[in-house]
Amino acid sequence: MSNTTDVATAPADTDSTQPKAVWAVAFASVIAFMGIGLVDPILKPIGEQLNASPSQVSLLFTSYMLVTGVAMLITGVISSRFGAKKTLLAGLALIIVFAAAAGLSNTVGQIVGFRAGWGLGNALFIATALATIVGSATGGVARAIILYEAALGIGIATGPLVGGLLGGISWRGPFFGVSVLMAIALVAIVVLLPEGPKAAKPTSLAAPFKALRHRGLLVVSITALLYNFGFFTLLAYTPFPLDMGTYAIGFIFCGWGILLAISSVFIAPKLQARFGTLPMIALAVGLFAADLAVMALFADHKPVLIGGVVIAGLFLGVNNTLITEAVMISAPVERSTASAAYSFVRFAGGAAAPWLAGKLGETSISLPFWIGAACTAVGVVVLLGGRKALAHIDDHDPAPHSVEEAQALTVGD
Incomplete structure (x- = not known):
């Protein structure tokens, strides 16, 4: 990547004590990333207690993804005009309000609507959290990025x-828990984080759309859209055929999250350095498609589904890091612009995936896994078909713990 000097010039031995503002943002980041898998254990209880079908419950993911994807187009515009602190606080305030409102809901429709508001808040927060930590931390960029990556991994x-x-107490509990924790984080940021300078040049709203004219970025974005169908089949649908208690589902997906975090931070860079970016993306996505196909074949065997969920964390962690790192250098545009364009296509375009998986699952327990596997496999075909437009990505030498690497992890996850 381009900023190897950031790491090279970081002090080798600095005081490990970080400003309180950094810890406040890091704590809020952990809670924000918790939201990725927080609702998995309560999907089935919500459906049972609110008389909702799997496809209706899966809309919790669809509304969240759709709004997050669209909001990624405007987060740069907002933060460049109002500053990082105001953007962070706006995001936190939205999450607090909408998470609490979801906990107070009495219908699935209400929860779906409030999850959409939650998605807007999360987009505003994660778009500026990294820059805030880097700008406030002591000990150089490398130390700040390590802290950020740790927060991401812990949260997932x-x-x-x-x-x-x-x-296990109530399906409402996770929503209220997030609201309370984010309220604590908001107070800490108000008190501890100073106002930072605004961007010298405001971001253009049209920039992400113009960036998609570059074939390399478009290829990577479409690939991500397609494997999103497999990813959200795993995340939003699997709890229904597993048909287990909230504690069991929580532990299963915790195992998935641990492997995803480990492979994102530690395994992916090593594989990239040895085998190259595109080959490892294709292999990771292909193995994930195979994993889903195995889950489809043995959809009525819970041990196979459990193993399939957990092992998927390895493939998704490698893929998420490498494909979104490729996004950063796939087109001659600013990295924030490339990230916004990629996120819009991936999340907004793939928003139908959770609902589709739930709807198909009402007909056949294995069909969602087959469709997810097929879409993910097509993603490999799209990626390899556009490899000429991405032939340059391994000409860049990624710096360990670079800002771009952390951005890749955030967007990917």
Whole structure:
């Protein structure tokens, strides 16, 4: 990547004590990333207690993804005009309000609507959290990125576990838990984080759409859209055929999150350095498609489904890091612009995936896995078909713990 000097010039030995503002943002980041898998353990209880079908419950993911994808187009515009602190606080406030409202809901439709608002808040927050930590941390960029990656990994791994524990009390528990924790984070950021300078040049709303004219970026974005159908089949549908308690689902997806975090941070860079970016993306996505196909073949065998969920974390972690790192250098545009364009296509375009998986599952227990596997496999075909437009991506030497690497992890996950 381009900023190897950031890491090279970081002090080798600095005081490990970070400003309180950094810890406040890091804590809020953990809670924000918990939201990825927090609702998994309570999907089935919500359906049972609110008399909703799997496809209706899966709309919790669809509304969240759709709004997140669209909101990614405007987060740069907002943060460049109002500053990082105001953007962070706006995102946190939205999550607090909509998470609490979801916990107070009495219908699935209400929860779906409030999850959409939650998606807007999360987009505003995660778009500026990394820059805030880097700007406030001591010890150089490398140390700040390590802290950020740790927050991301902890959040992804513990989200399903916390959701299972609180969901064992009530399906409303995870929503209220997020609201309370985010309120604590908001107060900490108000008190501890100083106002930062605004961007010298405001971001253009049209920039992400113009970026998609570059074939390399478009190929990667469509690939991600297609494997999203497999990803959200795994995340939003699997709890229904598993038909287990909230604690069990929480522990299963916690295992998935741990492997995803480990492979994202530690395994993916090593594989990339040895075998190249495109070959490893294709292999990771292909193995994930095979994993889903095995789950389809043995959809009525819970041990196979459990193993399929957990092992998928390895493939998704490698893929998420490498494909979104490829996004950063796939087109001659600013990395924030490339990320916004990629996120829009991936999330907004793939928003139908959770609902489709739930709807197909009402007809056949294995059909969602087959469709997810097929879409994911097509993603490999699209990627390899556009490899000429991406032939340059391994000409860049990625820096360990670079800002771009952390951006890739955030967008990917």
